[in-house]
Amino acid sequence: MPRDTLTREQIIRAAVEVLDAEGVEGLNMRRLGTWLGSAATAVYWHVKSKDELVVLAADEVWSEIELPDPAGVGWREAAAVMARNLHSMVVRHPWLVTAMSLYSIYGPGKARHDDHLIGVYEAAGFAGRQVDWAMNVVFVFALGQALGAASDAAWRRRLRRAGGDVEEQVRADTAWITEIAAQFPRLRARLDALGDDGQDESFEFGLQTVLDGLQARLGAR
Structure with a gap:
């Protein structure tokens, strides 16, 4: 999925799904990109780091x-x-x-x-x-x-x-x-x-x- 079709909200919800399946230790930008069908670089356009992503996902739930x-x-x-x-x-x-x-x-x-x-x-x-x-x-x-x-x-x-x-x-x-x-x-x-x-x-x-x-x-x- 190209970066211009991804939204921050989609990334956060996908992060919650990856975290549910694999825990904090299983989440990284490459894994999330694969989950979204996108490159990890596309995720970085919306979220700066794994740490920020975990915080955003935790607040989301x-x-x-x-x-x-x-x-x-x-x-x-x-x-x-x-x-x-x-x-x-x-x-x-x-x-x-x-x-x-x-x-x-x-x-x-x-x-x-x-x-x-x-x-x-x-x-x-x-x-x-x-x-x-x-x-x-x-x-x-x-x-x-x-x-x-x-x-x-x-x-x-x-x-x-x-x-x-x-x-x-x-x-x-x-x-x-x-x-x-x-x-x-x-x-x-x-x-x-x-x-x-x-x-x-x-x-x-x-x-x-x-x-x-x-x-x-x-x-x-």
């Missing part, structure tokens, strides 16, 4: 988060929807965790999210620094819950790039973990009792518990 109106659904549901969206977004784009540890990620997408979230917690009745504290406790919970899936995706990607058999390694790791855990009575009982991992239920339980705490703090005031 923040635009995927829904912004519910607290006046229509209530502050608590608006906060819950945004937390669920954040969790799902990070699971869809696990490379974002790596990007956030390497770069300062901020742009219109992230600012759009943050501005609306401030409004949600102000609508709840928080003020001043308490708005930031309330936002942060929910944000850290949602992001932390997504780290497991993001880490697993990164591990699988690294193993595939090294030519390993992912499913075989998962079976070996599971057998090793089970063997160790079976030596401890409480862990052994949990292994026997647990079937489905219940990640959705676990996330919702934690989210509602955090929001319960914030609501109780508002009531105590």
Whole structure:
């Protein structure tokens, strides 16, 4: 694709796709050019470097988060929807965790999210620094819950790039973990009792518990 038919928006969306497939370590201008059917030099007309591209792509995915109106659904549901969206977004784009540890990620997408979230917690009745504290406790919970899936995706990607058999390694790791855990009575009982991992239920339980705490703090005031 010649440079004059490429747009900056096309390049950023393609970068997100490459990052989803191959992670931060798999993105470079040549790889992106191949993905777009273009020369790497055409990409450089729109984006100066891989570092800039990762930052732009990371900011882009923040635009995927829904912004519910607290006046229509209530502050608590608006906060819950945004937390669920954040969790799902990070699971869809696990490379974002790596990007956030390497770069300062901020742009219109992230600012759009943050501005609306401030409004949600102000609508709840928080003020001043308490708005930031309330936002942060929910944000850290949602992001932390997504780290497991993001880490697993990164591990699988690294193993595939090294030519390993992912499913075989998962079976070996599971057998090793089970063997160790079976030596401890409480862990052994949990292994026997647990079937489905219940990640959705676990996330919702934690989210509602955090929001319960914030609501109780508002009531105590």
